[in-house]
Amino acid sequence: xxPSVRDLQEQGLGVTLRRDAWWVAPALTALVxxxxxxxxxxxxxxxxxxxxxxxxxxxxxxxxxxxWWPLSPAFLILVFPLGFRLTCYYYRKAYYRAFxxxxxxxxxxxxxHGYRGETRFPFILQNVHRFFMYAAVVFIFILSYDVLxxxxxxxxxxxxxxxxxxxxxxFGIGIGTLVMAVNVILLASYTFGCHSLRHLVGGSVDCFSCxxxxxxxxxxxxxxxxxxxxxxxxxxxxxxxxxxxxVYIRLCSSGIITDLRIL
Amino acid sequence: xxxxxxxxxxxxxxxxGELKEYQVAAAEGMVxxxxxxxxxxEQAPDLAVRWNCKAGKCGSCSAEINGxxxxxxxxxxxxxxxxxxxxVTPMKAFxxxxxxxxxxxxxxxxxxxxxxxxxxxxxxxxxxxxxYQYEVERPQEFRKCIECFLCQDVCHVLRAHEKHAEFMxxxxxxxxxxxxxxxxxxxxxxxxxxxxxxxxxCNITKCCTEVCPESITITDNAIIPLKERVVDANYDPLAxxxxxxxx
Numbered sequence: 001x002x003p004s005v006r007d008l009q010e011q012g013l014g015v016t017l018r019r020d021a022w023w024v025a026p027a028l029t030a031l032v033x034x035x036x037x038x039x040x041x042x043x044x045x046x047x048x049x050x051x052x053x054x055x056x057x058x059x060x061x062x063x064x065x066x067x068w069w070p071l072s073p074a075f076l077i078l079v080f081p082l083g084f085r086l087t088c089y090y091y092r093k094a095y096y097r098a099f100x101x102x103x104x105x106x107x108x109x110x111x112x113h114g115y116r117g118e119t120r121f122p123f124i125l126q127n128v129h130r131f132f133m134y135a136a137v138v139f140i141f142i143l144s145y146d147v148l149x150x151x152x153x154x155x156x157x158x159x160x161x162x163x164x165x166x167x168x169x170x171f172g173i174g175i176g177t178l179v180m181a182v183n184v185i186l187l188a189s190y191t192f193g194c195h196s197l198r199h200l201v202g203g204s205v206d207c208f209s210c211x212x213x214x215x216x217x218x219x220x221x222x223x224x225x226x227x228x229x230x231x232x233x234x235x236x237x238x239x240x241x242x243x244x245x246x247v248y249i250r251l252c253s254s255g256i257i258t259d260l261r262i263l
Numbered sequence: 264x265x266x267x268x269x270x271x272x273x274x275x276x277x278x279x280g281e282l283k284e285y286q287v288a289a290a291e292g293m294v295x296x297x298x299x300x301x302x303x304x305e306q307a308p309d310l311a312v313r314w315n316c317k318a319g320k321c322g323s324c325s326a327e328i329n330g331x332x333x334x335x336x337x338x339x340x341x342x343x344x345x346x347x348x349x350x351v352t353p354m355k356a357f358x359x360x361x362x363x364x365x366x367x368x369x370x371x372x373x374x375x376x377x378x379x380x381x382x383x384x385x386x387x388x389x390x391x392x393x394x395y396q397y398e399v400e401r402p403q404e405f406r407k408c409i410e411c412f413l414c415q416d417v418c419h420v421l422r423a424h425e426k427h428a429e430f431m432x433x434x435x436x437x438x439x440x441x442x443x444x445x446x447x448x449x450x451x452x453x454x455x456x457x458x459x460x461x462x463x464x465c466n467i468t469k470c471c472t473e474v475c476p477e478s479i480t481i482t483d484n485a486i487i488p489l490k491e492r493v494v495d496a497n498y499d500p501l502a503x504x505x506x507x508x509x510x
Contacts, residue, residue: 017350089483097468102466103470108330117461127490
């Protein structure tokens with residue numbers, strides 16, 4: 001029997017008439033996101049080497065150490081940045097393609113199943129993104145404060161064990177201070193370009209000239225839109241910077257590298 | 264002598280068909296639609312192909328070229344390697360009528376169901392309204408839509424999962440955004456978008472934005488803002504409390 005057009009087009013996972021390397025992007029995404037997930041889980045689980053001198057790893061900030069909590073302090077706070085990224089509109093695209101293969105790439109076959117998108121549990125929970133965004137904004141201020149603390153050095157220097165001694169402080173900048181500052185800038189660019197924030201500051205307004213504070217909200221919406229245009233770039237850069245900041249502080253704390261004091 | 268290019272075209276109907284190979288003489292600046300027309304003129308006079316403007320503005324010649332949804336008139340033959348066979352198939356998300364022509368009438372039915380534009384009462388006694396250019400820029404981006412339905416074709420909710428009954432598709436989320444974000448419009452389409460429109464089926468994979476020949480930022484500027492409006496109405500208890508307090 002002669003095939004129908006549907007027989008000639010894609011049916012089943014990975015079947016397509018496309019001839020380009022469509023599988024490279026989802027494979028890279030799976031590799032990088034998967035590696036980050038494994039590293040972040042390990043780094044949070046260890047509960048050690050997360051601070052050195054005035055530096056504090058972003059995985060552990062704000063540092064909460066209640067006596068009743070038996071696990072690593074990272075697990076008390078990581079739910080917020082993790083939830084923000086998991087429900088982020090950009091990361092949804094990335095992991096739906098890379099991990100759920102739904103679809104693995106545009107116009108490429110996917111496994112047949114009862115697709116419900118984000119209309120039912122669990123993916124309907126993606127709609128809570130704005131609440132994680134509120135928390136993420138608070139974290140930007142907390143991490144900025146950490147950068148400020150990373151400029152307050154003990155007058156007699158950081159002892160060999162890396163612990164901050166009590167006593168007077170002086171202004172100083174080390175490589176770690178710069179690493180933490182770049183991390184906050186990248187995280188802020190990602191957070192303040194969030195689609196939910198864009199909606200809340202002005203995107204929900206139709207008539208800016210009629211709404212209360214309309215012109216100001218329009219300017220805010222435009223500003224968030226500038227960052228939002230490159231949301232994917234900020235998402236990746238900030239993911240790398242968070243991991244690299246933790247790696248840097250971990251290496252300093254473990255004594256593998258020595259932090260260079262610039263000022 | 265002109266270089267010969269190989270094309271494989273789908274020939275057949277909804278029930279049965281095949282990919283048939285043709286050779287055409289390539290000319291400088293030739294697009295895929297030119298090659299299909301050359302085949303129609305010289306080798307297959309019964310070949311069905313829908314086209315109109317040949318300038319990327321009418322949205323008629325949508326098809327899939329080497330598996331990618333594209334306008335045939337805007338795809339240059341020189342985009343492909345000289346020895347490469349170019350495969351042209353009809354859009355997968357819609358039923359084939361014949362050869363490269365699909366029945367896209369479902370789209371027009373979806374369009375009719377979108378709650379219409381409802382302007383507020385006129386601002387001036389002469390029955391006119393006042394608005395500013397910066398306020399209408401958002402819906403104006405969506406007005407660039409040429410109704411080629413490539414975004415509908417590439418959307419996996421329609422293409423792979425065939426949710427035509429439940430999901431309106433990206434093209435009509437864009438159309439709804441034209442009205443919903445207009446500074447004069449007063450209609451609330453959020454419950455329509457959530458229920459009949461099935462906006463929750465969209466999982467933001469951005470294929471629609473990738474294929475749009477008018478470069479409309481479909482996902483970021485239309486679909487996600489509409490999803491956020493649906494969240495306002497249905498999933499945000501703080502917004503509900505605020506509405507209750509402020510009336």
